[in-house]
Amino acid sequence: MTLTFEHFQPGHLCSYGPRHITREEIIAFAAEYDPQPMHLDDDAANASLLRGLAGSGWHMCALMMRMMYDGFLHETASLGSPGVDEMKWLAPFRPGDAMMLDVEVLQARPSQSRPSTGIVTFKCSTRNALGPLAEMTVAVIIGRAAVAAEQA
Amino acid sequence: MTLTFEHFQPGHLCSYGPRHITREEIIAFAAEYDPQPMHLDDDAANASLLRGLAGSGWHMCALMMRMMYDGFLHETASLGSPGVDEMKWLAPFRPGDAMMLDVEVLQARPSQSRPSTGIVTFKCSTRNALGPLAEMTVAVIIGRAAVAAEQA
Numbered sequence: 001m002t003l004t005f006e007h008f009q010p011g012h013l014c015s016y017g018p019r020h021i022t023r024e025e026i027i028a029f030a031a032e033y034d035p036q037p038m039h040l041d042d043d044a045a046n047a048s049l050l051r052g053l054a055g056s057g058w059h060m061c062a063l064m065m066r067m068m069y070d071g072f073l074h075e076t077a078s079l080g081s082p083g084v085d086e087m088k089w090l091a092p093f094r095p096g097d098a099m100m101l102d103v104e105v106l107q108a109r110p111s112q113s114r115p116s117t118g119i120v121t122f123k124c125s126t127r128n129a130l131g132p133l134a135e136m137t138v139a140v141i142i143g144r145a146a147v148a149a150e151q152a
Numbered sequence: 153m154t155l156t157f158e159h160f161q162p163g164h165l166c167s168y169g170p171r172h173i174t175r176e177e178i179i180a181f182a183a184e185y186d187p188q189p190m191h192l193d194d195d196a197a198n199a200s201l202l203r204g205l206a207g208s209g210w211h212m213c214a215l216m217m218r219m220m221y222d223g224f225l226h227e228t229a230s231l232g233s234p235g236v237d238e239m240k241w242l243a244p245f246r247p248g249d250a251m252m253l254d255v256e257v258l259q260a261r262p263s264q265s266r267p268s269t270g271i272v273t274f275k276c277s278t279r280n281a282l283g284p285l286a287e288m289t290v291a292v293i294i295g296r297a298a299v300a301a302e303q304a
Contacts, residue, residue, distance in 0.1 A: 085238060087235050
């Protein structure tokens with residue numbers, strides 16, 4: 001893994017994407033995990049607050065995870081996440097969207113309980129051509145290079 | 153829809169499940185949305201903090217959504233959600249788990265901006281036979297019966 005805790009400095013900001021969203025994937029996710037009519041059916045969606053077919057908020061979260069993985073986590077010494085501080089679904093995402101992900105490092109601190117790691121807090125925001133879609137703050141446990149070097 | 157805003161009183165608590173978790177669904181979700189080795193491969197998972205194959209935290213969220221839908225949202229005048237206040241992944245969920253979902257109403261207040269609706273805040277917790285798995289606080293916009301009656 002090339003990216004360790006030390007790589008993630010507060011203020012560090014990267015953008016990833018676009019991820020092109022299809023009608024098929026919106027319906028497939030909804031059918032399995034969130035079969036509310038507004039995520040499955042055009043008429044129901046048109047009559048809903050979403051004003052047209054839109055994906056489940058949890059689908060957007062899953063796609064944010066995949067975009068983080070493809071963007072940097074695949075080459076990061078990531079050990080997992082204790083959780084999410086806050087998540088806001090700001091606008092519907094729809095078939096045809098070209099979704100972008102912006103990731104900012106808010107905080108990076110060495111772990112007290114697990115000294116070979118640090119906790120990096122990321123602010124992750126998605127957007128389409130019209131504006132913001134969602135944002136969340138998520139903590140990730142990441143291995144430290146200094147410890148790896150000492151153990152070598 | 154039989155369940156409106158008025159149905160959800162603070163303190164109201166229900167449990168749903170069990171949902172039986174399979175190895176195949178854990179790997180299928182991870183392959184698509186969270187392909188970190190600890191969610192896909194036994195050897196990598198055994199060497200990780202998870203100490204054995206375990207599902208993506210986002211998979212657990214998606215399953216919580218589905219259990220909420222099957223449990224009560226399918227018959228609730230739900231209009232969607234603005235977001236999640238906090239989510240904690242407390243323990244790994246694994247193939248063979250019989251996952252339970254506990255849902256408690258924390259708060260229910262009429263919407264200022266959309267008087268035909270109210271905002272209900274739920275605390276949702278999952279557990280397996282060993283103990284807690286995850287918990288989150290999520291707000292849902294729900295239609296009010298009183299308004300529906302006035303409009304009838």
